Amino acid sequence: MLGFKAKDKITGLEGVITAKAEFQFSPERWELTPSKLGKDGNVVKSRWFDTPRLKVGTKPVIDVNPVKPTIILGDEVEDSITGKRGIATARFTFSNGCIRIELTPKKLDKEEDNELVFDEQRLLVINGDKKTPVAVTADKPGGTRPGPTPYSRP
Secondary structure (H helix, E strand, O other): OOOEEEEEOOOOOEEEEEEEEEEOOOOOEEEEEEOOOOOOOOOOOOEEEEHHHEEEEEEEOOOOOOOOOOOOOOOEEEEOOOOOEEEEEEEEEEOOOOEEEEEEOOOOOOOOOOOEEEEHHHEEEEEOOEEEEOOOOOOOOOOOOOOOOOOOOO
16 A cells, blocks of 8 residues: 555545554554645645555555565564664554664663664564574665654554
8 A cells, every 4th residue: 555545534634655554463554644735835744544544546656665574573673783672563664665663672671762663674683592684675775764753653
């Protein structure tokens, strides 16, 4: 559905699906980026919707960079830069080919963010004592995009 026009069945918001959110313990959600400017001429904020709430068009309207994720939700992973470890509990796939993984630590830490989002290719998959780097599987790897903010996270 990435790249397809869609309409929210409740609010009537119309736009293009620009991101997909998958969760280990919840249904998929889709980011709908409005295709029209607001009354003030500004860009309207994207919104996240559950699949059944969207009426999706029959063909894509933007070019999407097809990417196959490497990390499976539930995998133990480690950030190759910070050494932060945890379980991959969510995956965000964007129309530009960027995949970001939400890492949830096995133990809560009161002083730090407990759920952090990292680019998939910067993570290592942990299997016993072995750490395996993630292979990028896109024809044209996409650019970076910040993780969902508290206000836009599905």
